[in-house]
Amino acid sequence: MSPTRPRPRAARALLAGFAVLVAVHLVALLVRTAAGSGSGAGALAHAAVLATKPALMPVLAGYALARGGPPLMAGALLLGCCGDTLLQIGGDLLFLLGMAAFAAGHVCYLVLFARHGTAPTRARTAAAAGAYALACATLVVLLWPGLPVDLRGPVAGYSLLLTGMAFGALRAGALAAVGGLLFLLSDSLIATGIAAWPQAPAPHFWVMLTYVAAQLALTLGLLRTAGRTVPAASAAPHPVRV
Template sequence: MNPTQPRPRAARALLLAFAALAAVHLVALLVRTATGSGGGAHAVADAAVLATKPALMPVLAGYALTRGGPPLMAGALLLGCCGDTLLQIGGDLPFLLGMAAFAAGHVCYLVLFARRGTAPTRARTASAAGAYAVAWAVLVALLWPGLPADLRGPVAGYSLLLTGMAFGSLRAGPLAAAGGLLFLLSDTLIATGIADWPQAPAPQFWVMLTYIAGQAALTAGLLRTTGHPAQAATTGPQPVRV
């Protein structure tokens, strides 16, 4: 069998496994927050968070491959797994290495958008590019004073690449575009925490909810284009929710 040929049964099983892992992870985050810093429930929830987070993206990568997605898509998701694992370690060096892993994943996504996506109209491209550029500049300016001095440059550079990935996702249709925005929102929530901005209750829950939904939407959106490369190259511009 061709390794890129879709395998529906395996894909369904992996999709269900991903959904189950995501649900366990998110519920465990809420339980961990609700139970404070001690007790048996907190310990169980903490163990569940640590066990499920690194497993999420490999399962989603397996789903993408069984749906006939290209290896580069799986590579982007596995780089996300590397980033997830490094961020769990804590400390400045793992954080920077994790950010580098995510950055490499964004580059993979950008290549996929260029290969398989459909460019919107020039007017829409120009307006969207302007909106994303302004959003990036305003966000960096607001975050800058609260960021540690040694993280300001890396965070600004990474956020520029992330914003570029979110903008590039417009080429892959509305679902992928929503995924790019959710990924951008997730990392923005992380950055506001580093800058000591006021946080919503259970901030890690919201970070992971938007991250998981963003990666899933990017995967689903790209699968719609990579499954039909000829169609993606010939169809006109698609409506994009931004």
């Protein structure tokens, strides 16, 4: 699909809205942890968490479209919204469905990297592939004993796809590559919680901080790269800039 026509004013408003939502969500997570969900402040913070989490990615998707990004980029972000919502509701089945939604989003990103990215040199590709493969294998091996038996296969398969997405992000420049690594970190934090590893204080805060930073970095990196690869005949009148 072709990129959409840029709307700079709408893009600025949507990015500001995204920043506000992120701030409210992260602060609410900290308040909920500190106050406890049973207190009045904790209950209010919990309501803010539930209200803001499903809204994050649709607003970022709107920003991507307003910047003239490819519709598939918005699709990847909206699949992230599906995953966020399903994981927030909870339950084993919904966890697996949420994981599937995120996996579909990673496939969208891989297609975007292939369309708009530039392949690194062979030496860099080989070195990065080895590093990412080693990281994925190490994480799965370490997590395996602590994972519920019925989640071991899905988590291993998802980890492989997620690592592939993070590796593929190298094609879209440094900012997207940072986004891929942050996505790996965020989902690794979730996996360590499932495997009952010791957690840092306010673990949900760190999961969401790295997650929103990952999605934003991937979006901005792809917008920059897609802006350079739009064919001249179909380019929008205003270039895409970060």
